[in-house]
Amino acid sequence: MSTTSKHVHSAPETAGAPRSSDAALRRTLLAVAREAAAAGAAVLAERGRGNVAAQTKSAAGDWVTDFDRRAEIAVREVIAAARPNDAITGEEYGSTVPAQPSGYRWSIDPLDGTANFVRGIVYYATSVAVFGPLDGAAEAAASTAVTEQTPGESLAADGAAIDAGTHAWLAGAVNAPALGTEYYASMGDGAWLVDSNQVPGVSSRRGGSAARAQRLHGGDPEASGKLVATGFGYDAQRRQFQVGTLLDLMPDFANMRRIGSAALDLCLVADGTLDAYAEYGTQEFDWAAGALIAAEAGVPVLRPRTEPGWQAAGHLDFDALPAEEPAKK
Template identity: 30%
Template sequence: MEATSKDTRGSFAAKKTPATPKGLLNIAVRAARAAGEIINRNFEDRDHITVQEKAKDDLVTNVDRECENAIKGVISRYYPEHGILAEESGSSKNTADSDYLWVIDPLDGTTNFCKGIPHIAVSIGVKIKGITSVGVVYDPIRNELFTATKGEGAILNNRKIRVSNIKGLDTGIFATAFPCRNREHLEHYQKILARVFSRCADIRRAGTASLDLAYVAAGRMDGYFELCLKPWDFCAGELLVREAGGVVTDFEGKPDYAKNGNIVAANPYAIQNLLREIKAAG
């Protein structure tokens, strides 16, 4: 609950919620659930959904925007001085002046949502002085809440989660996504896919990057690789993986995925084998 205190004029004023990792996580969860309610309300009754194409294979709906406004409203109520980077509205005016940056994907898996495929998430990450310190990925359809705070581990619905413990690729199930918005990279991606698929048990392509990463954190997937992601696609999910004992790199095995958008995630053993196949594809 938001505390109140009496000011010098006798009126009551809301106290600011402390900008500690715990306080930030509580508000991130509250914001994610607010967006999740909007998604659930519209998922079964899509007659009132309007769809626009921002670019080829890049959809946005009125529900995306409603979710984003709900999330921003919760954040602004408790942390009006914090910066926000959101998929639909971009950066807030005070982003450059704040040590705190909220990175938001209000409805990850918009195409799934439009088609009635129940694989959707709300993704909220919080950076403190450039370091991702809080992450929330919420699947409102399954009511699964993945959370992480830096140095405190990763949680799924109040239960600690860990990445899988496979070492090779042969028994592994790996998540990926086609570069449908960046098809100039398709030939390179196909070479990578062919090498990984020939050496692993199987591949999954579900269409929601934040949940792919959350599933790696929970050990449901043994690894994940994708090209050309945006910060809101992976900000929360990459923290989940790292706090669950995994490793996240770019395709060169370097920590530059935030710059180039190319991301690989797995446990410390499997990622070496995964990177070897990716690099061998040229």
């Protein structure tokens, strides 16, 4: 596997207990992530019945709606109020960098699964995550360049900073209002699910209820009938490349699912509903929160180092994923 284009990660192993100030900061960041994701999800919950009006962005099926825009504004307002010096990168409104940046950057997808949302398919969510210096490493990172680029400026720089132990994805939340579920995680504190549809006292694989969070531990790698999830791009040649690669993986799985939300694919691997997920060409805001949630559930996670690249999670052969798609003819 080429480490220049791929970064494999699971729940972090720390040399010792985190400093109390670091733990407190991560709790604060997680609280902001959850509040922001809930604010976006509240906008999405306003959806009524029937199809939703949408405009095409880059290709047929690549849609944006007024809900996307309003949800992103709601998410940004929460983050800006709580963390005014943090940078924000969102799907609809791009990057915002404050005059005195803190070194922390939020990656948000206000509506992951827009095509599902437009059609009334319930698998969609608001995804919010934050990347930044690890355990007081901001000063060291400021004085010693990890790469030629600053962490937060590119996938390669972020991956190098993660490898160097100066930066990490610190907290994230995925809130799916039509499912009544909220997934969240902070680095080193595990991944959790609150399922408002779960009746208290009735056992289930997910467990939990509206008042109780259930810690997630992924699925059983030895289980039979394993399912792998994926998604496909809008370009025909890219889809052909994706399909060919995924077919090579299928001998290890009983079947494949295409749910339509990368964030929820990753969360469903974290809670054991799915056994694995792999997709080529997703954007950072698609996987930022979900990848952290899966990693904190103890699931192996692959983050891309290049754009486009492979994002994957679960018990599958990451080495079987080609680093690059063939050049267009």
